[in-house]
Every structure is written in C-alpha cells, then in structure tokens.
Amino acid sequence: MPLPVDFSQQVKSSTDIVRIIGEHVRLKKAGNNYVGLCPFHQEKTPSFSVHPTRQFYYCFGCGAKGDVFRFVMETEKLSFPESVRRVAQRSGIPIPASEPAGEQASPERRLRAALEGLHQKAQEFFRKQLQSPEAAAVREIIRKRGLTSEAVEEFGLGFAPGSGSALANFLSRQGFPPDVLEASGLVLRRDPARDPGGFFDRFRNRWMFPIIGEAGKIVAFAGRAMGSDQPKYLNSPETALYSKSHVLYNLFRARDTIRKEGSAVMVEGYMDAIAVFQAGVRNVVASCGTSLTEAQVRMLSRYGSEVVVSYDPDSAGVAATDRSLALLLEQGMSVRVLRLPGAMDPDEFIKQTGAEAYRDQLKAAQPFFRYLASRALELHGSNTPEAKLAGINFVLPFLAKVPNKLIRSELVADIAQKMDVNTGIILDSFRRAGLERRAAVHVSQQMVQIPPAEAMLVRLLLENRDACGEMSKLLEEHALMEELELQGIVSTILGMNSGGSAPDMAALSDRLDEPHQRLLAQIVFDKDARPVSLYEITSYINSLERRRLQRQRSTLRRQILEAEKLHDASRYVELLGQLDTVFRREKELDTELDTLL
Numbered sequence: 151m152p153l154p155v156d157f158s159q160q161v162k163s164s165t166d167i168v169r170i171i172g173e174h175v176r177l178k179k180a181g182n183n184y185v186g187l188c189p190f191h192q193e194k195t196p197s198f199s200v201h202p203t204r205q206f207y208y209c210f211g212c213g214a215k216g217d218v219f220r221f222v223m224e225t226e227k228l229s230f231p232e233s234v235r236r237v238a239q240r241s242g243i244p245i246p247a248s249e250p251a252g253e254q255a256s257p258e259r260r261l262r263a264a265l266e267g268l269h270q271k272a273q274e275f276f277r278k279q280l281q282s283p284e285a286a287a288v289r290e291i292i293r294k295r296g297l298t299s300e301a302v303e304e305f306g307l308g309f310a311p312g313s314g315s316a317l318a319n320f321l322s323r324q325g326f327p328p329d330v331l332e333a334s335g336l337v338l339r340r341d342p343a344r345d346p347g348g349f350f351d352r353f354r355n356r357w358m359f360p361i362i363g364e365a366g367k368i369v370a371f372a373g374r375a376m377g378s379d380q381p382k383y384l385n386s387p388e389t390a391l392y393s394k395s396h397v398l399y400n401l402f403r404a405r406d407t408i409r410k411e412g413s414a415v416m417v418e419g420y421m422d423a424i425a426v427f428q429a430g431v432r433n434v435v436a437s438c439g440t441s442l443t444e445a446q447v448r449m450l451s452r453y454g455s456e457v458v459v460s461y462d463p464d465s466a467g468v469a470a471t472d473r474s475l476a477l478l479l480e481q482g483m484s485v486r487v488l489r490l491p492g493a494m495d496p497d498e499f500i501k502q503t504g505a506e507a508y509r510d511q512l513k514a515a516q517p518f519f520r521y522l523a524s525r526a527l528e529l530h531g532s533n534t535p536e537a538k539l540a541g542i543n544f545v546l547p548f549l550a551k552v553p554n555k556l557i558r559s560e561l562v563a564d565i566a567q568k569m570d571v572n573t574g575i576i577l578d579s580f581r582r583a584g585l586e587r588r589a590a591v592h593v594s595q596q597m598v599q600i601p602p603a604e605a606m607l608v609r610l611l612l613e614n615r616d617a618c619g620e621m622s623k624l625l626e627e628h629a630l631m632e633e634l635e636l637q638g639i640v641s642t643i644l645g646m647n648s649g650g651s652a653p654d655m656a657a658l659s660d661r662l663d664e665p666h667q668r669l670l671a672q673i674v675f676d677k678d679a680r681p682v683s684l685y686e687i688t689s690y691i692n693s694l695e696r697r698r699l700q701r702q703r704s705t706l707r708r709q710i711l712e713a714e715k716l717h718d719a720s721r722y723v724e725l726l727g728q729l730d731t732v733f734r735r736e737k738e739l740d741t742e743l744d745t746l747l
C-alpha cells in the first residue's frame with residue numbers, strides 16, 4: 151500500500167530543504183537564499199541556489215531543479231516514495247503505519263533494503279561475539295591500545311569468530327534467504343558438490359569494524375587479522391550497498407564537524423581514525439586504501455574545503471600521499487600536511503604523547519607546497535644546479551593541479567624561497583613544460599531583463615493565494631494576459647491555482663519550458679528583489695492596459711476615417727461609441743490608481 155498522498159506534502163512542509171541539501175552540498179547564505187557548488191555538474195563558482203521558504207533548488211549553470219525529494223532521488227538514486235521516506239526519517243517525521251513492505255519498490259531497491267537489514271543483524275552478532283571467551287585477544291588489544299569503552303561502543307567494534315560458519319548460521323536462522331546471504335558478500339557459498347546450500351564466513355577470527363555509508367547505514371565491514379593471517383585487513387567485496395571508492399571511513403560521524411569547521415583531517419587506517427576521533431578531533435576521516443579516489447574527494451569537498459593530511463610517514467605511505475594530494479588539489483581543496491616527529495603514525499603518536507600534543511601538531515601542519523618543497527629538498531638536495539632542477543621538476547606537476555592562477559603564482563614565490571631558486575626559473579619551467587592550464591570554459595549565466603513590476607507580480611502570486619484570485623480577475627477582465635512579458639509563467643500559476651493546488655515551485659517549474667524555468671528561478675532567487683508593492687504592480691498593470699487602450703484608440707481613429715470616406719454612417723456611429731468607451735476607461739484608470747495611493 152502506498153503512502154497517503156498528503157504525507158509527502160506534510161514531510162515537505164516540515165522539512166528544512168537547506169539542511170537536507172546541506173548534507174551533500176556546502177551551502178553559503180546569500181541574501182535570503184543559499185548558494186553552493188552544483189552537485190550535478192562540474193563548476194568552480196557556485197551557481198546552485200536553494201530557496202529555504204520556497205523549498206526549491208535551481209542551478210543557473212546546468213538547469214537542475216526541484217524540491218527536496220527530487221534532490222534526494224537524484225543524489226541517492228532513489229524512487230519518489232523511497233525519497234519521501236528518507237527525507238521523513240532525516241527530519242524525524244514518523245512514517246504512517248501503513249508503511250508498505252516494499253512490494254512497489256524495484257527489485258534492486260528491495261535487495262538493498264534486505265542487505266541493510268542483514269548488515270544490521272551481522273553488526274549485532276559481531277558486537278555480541280566481542281564479549282565471548284574466544285575474543286579475549288581482541289579485548290586485550292583494545293585495552294593495550296587505550297581505546298575507551300565509549301569509543302568501542304561509538305565505532306561498533308566487534309569480533310568475527312574463527313569457527314568458519316558462525317555468522318552464516320546466525321543469518322540463516324534470522325531468515326535471510328540464500329540469494330540475499332550471497333549478495334551480502336559477508337558469507338560465501340560452499341562447494342555445491344559437497345554441501346549444496348551451505349555457506350561459510352568471509353571474516354574468520356578477525357577484529358571487525360563496521361563501515362557506515364553516507365546515509366548513516368552499515369554498508370560493509372572491515373576485518374583486521376588477529377595473528378599473522380593475510381591480508382592484515384580484509385574488506386567486504388563490492389555489493390549492491392557498497393562501493394569501496396565511494397565511501398570514506400567515519401565521514402558520517404565527522405561531517406557535521408567538518409561542515410562547522412570547514413576542514414577535515416584525513417588519516418590512513420581505521421585505527422588511526424578511531425584514535426584521532428577519541429583524541430577529540432571529531433572531523434577525522436580515513437581513506438582506508440592505498441590511494442584516495444576522485445569520488446571520495448568530491449564527497450569530502452561537499453562538507454569542507456580544507457584537508458589536513460595525516461598519513462603514515464613510511465615510504466609506501468609517501469607515494470600514496472603524493473597521489474592523494476594531487477587529487478585533493480585538483481578538486482580545489484586547500485591542503486595541509488602533517489608529518490609527525492619520529493616517523494610515527496597518528497595512532498602511535500597519540501598513544502605515546504597524548505591527545506593534546508596531536509592536536510597541537512594538527513594546528514601547526516604546514517601548507518602543502520611548503521611540505522612539497524621540503525620533500526623536493528629531501529629527495530634531490532640543493533647543492534648542484536642539477537639537483538635544484540630535479541627538485542623543480544618534482545614540484546611542477548603539483549603546481550599544475552592548482553586551478554587558481556593567482557594562488558599558483560603565490561605558491562611559486564613561496565617554493566622558490568624555500569628551495570633557494572629564482573622565482574623566474576620555476577615560472578619559466580612551468581611554461582616550457584606546457585602546464586599552463588587553458589582558461590576554464592565560461593558557462594554563460596547572463597540574466598535576462600524582466601520588467602521589475604512583472605517580477606513583483608510573480609512573487610506576489612507565489613506568496614499570496616488570495617492575490618491570485620484578484621489578479622486573475624483583473625487580467626482577464628481587461629484582456630491583459632497577452633500584454634505580459636511573463637505571460638507563460640503568470641498564466642501557469644493562475645491555472646494551477648484555480649485547479650486548487652497551492653503554487654508549489656517544483657510543480658510549477660515542471661510545467662514550464664526551459665527558458666521560462668530559468669526566468670522563474672531568476673525571479674525567485676533574486677537577492678536584490680524589493681518587497682512586493684501592490685501599488686507598483688497595479689500601476690504596471692494599468693500601464694499595460696493604457697498601452698492596449700492606446701493601440702485600440704489609434705485603430706479606431708483609422709477605422710473612423712475609413713467609415714467617413716465610405717459614408718458608412720451606422721458603422722461610423724458604432725466606432726465613435728467604441729472610442730468613447732476607450733476614453734472613459736482611460737479616465738477610470740486614473741482614478742483607480744488614486745484610490746490606491
């Protein structure tokens with residue numbers, strides 16, 4: 151059974167669209183609106199606008215538009231009913247009891263829902279196992295690492311027993327069908343010849359870390375080997391829920407702080423993330439792979455524009471760091487690099503010197519290009535011209551990733567000083583290497599001129615249903631609709647209104663063609679819009695009518711002259727009568743305006 155029709159309206163009206171979109175896009179206030187970088191197309195300057203009271207978003211770059219449900223549908227690939235539920239959940243609105251079991255959902259969505267339930271059950275299982283006698287060794291590690299019981303709880307740490315099929319049996323008893331079990335990746339099918347229908351556990355004798363997706367649900371697990379088992383970390387495979395390159399460990403917990411501080415701390419491993427989080431640094435995320443992916447960086451950049459990279463200083467780590475840093479720069483992130491003294495990783499460092507010392511180190515982390523210059527010096531030295539050249543060549547590709555030319559030339563000066571070379575040499579090498587970026591393609595965002603009073607009229611009609619009735623009468627009585635430049639928009643609003651529906655931006659925009667959608671967005675998101683003045687609108691409509699009357703008058707005069715020539719007396723009298731009506735209407739118009747003053 152579907153949700154009640156008006157439930158989506160209820161959700162929409164009690165949801166803060168800015169908050170929901172703000173979970174995906176970093177929004178800044180601009181007048182009454184919010185703007186940010188569009189999640190639907192690549193851009194460097196924000197053209198994505200969100201209107202908090204109209205409950206509407208529009209991108210002046212690519213034309214993406216809609217309400218909060220459309221946004222969630224498109225960013226999370228959900229159907230309409232699913233997105234209504236998702237938004238209701240996030241806004242804390244109880245979903246009506248007639249919640250369907252999902253018969254209407256697509257098979258993929260049904261599978262995903264089943265997998266989410268399965269991961270939740272698996273999580274309960276792993277956590278319970280952490281208390282078993284078999285997990286004594288894990289509990290000992292947790293104690294030695296100095297993890298508090300709060301951290302164990304917060305991060306949902308658990309244990310996968312070594313028996314081989316404990317989880318598989320548990321999940322089967324919970325009633326998950328074989329195809330769902332298999333799709334979860336947490337268990338694997340046994341050799342069908344020997345044991346048809348049997349499953350065994352992927353994770354055996356491992357310390358378990360649940361991985362939470364952007365929507366706040368467990369989507370995968372990582373298991374750390376207890377002994378010398380290989381690999382040291384084993385992850386869930388790619389499933390309908392989990393794509394490794396699209397998840398950052400701890401982002402779900404960290405994102406509010408990242409948004410607040412505009413900055414994230416990036417570490418390499420699960421243990422680093424937990425230790426740093428426990429040290430009071432709440433904006434920490436972990437890439438949990440050798441190298442960061444573009445999707446992960448883009449996800450992160452929705453919440454903050456600065457990253458402090460705090461990776462392991464070992465040699466494999468450095469190369470991975472360099473690749474990750476290049477990606478961060480390309481996405482326009484501002485990057486600082488923390489190198490801990492004594493070549494320690496964050497987890498070790500915090501254990502040995504304490505949380506406060508680590509936070510101080512974070513504050514003092516050096517800007518990326520200063521770090522890069524010292525790396526160049528370490529790698530190549532600076533004693534000979536050849537060494538300096540090698541150092542410059544090491545730095546150049548990174549410089550090329552900086553999108554902003556001004557920032558780049560400042561960086562060049564900084565690097566030149568640090569490497570003790572002439573700024574000109576670096577700039578020259580840069581040009582000769584052909585690394586100068588072509589100017590970014592400029593998306594035309596020219597605004598169209600709209601008569602201010604018409605823009606005002608549209609805003610009045612959107613705000614005030616009663617005004618719709620009055621204006622509709624006024625415009626129709628005097629046949630003025632065709633005189634409006636925004637006729638398409640105004641008549642659509644009035645049409646929707648007489649049909650009984652409130653002027654809803656998303657629905658309205660759907661009924662317009664693209665040029666009109668853009669015009670409408672321009673009016674709604676106009677930062678400099680003056681408050682609606684009834685006098686101004688009426689006098690504008692009056693002026694339209696005057697214009698129409700003037701045209702009528704000159705037509706009548708011409709027709710009267712013709713009738714005169716043709717000695718058509720009756721026609722002549724009739725036309726004179728019409729002209730008189732025009733005169734009288736013009737007089738009326740004068741007094742109409744006066745009464746408004």
Ligand SMILES: [Zn+2]
Pocket residue numbers: 188189190191198209210211212213214
């Ligand atoms: Zn866009």
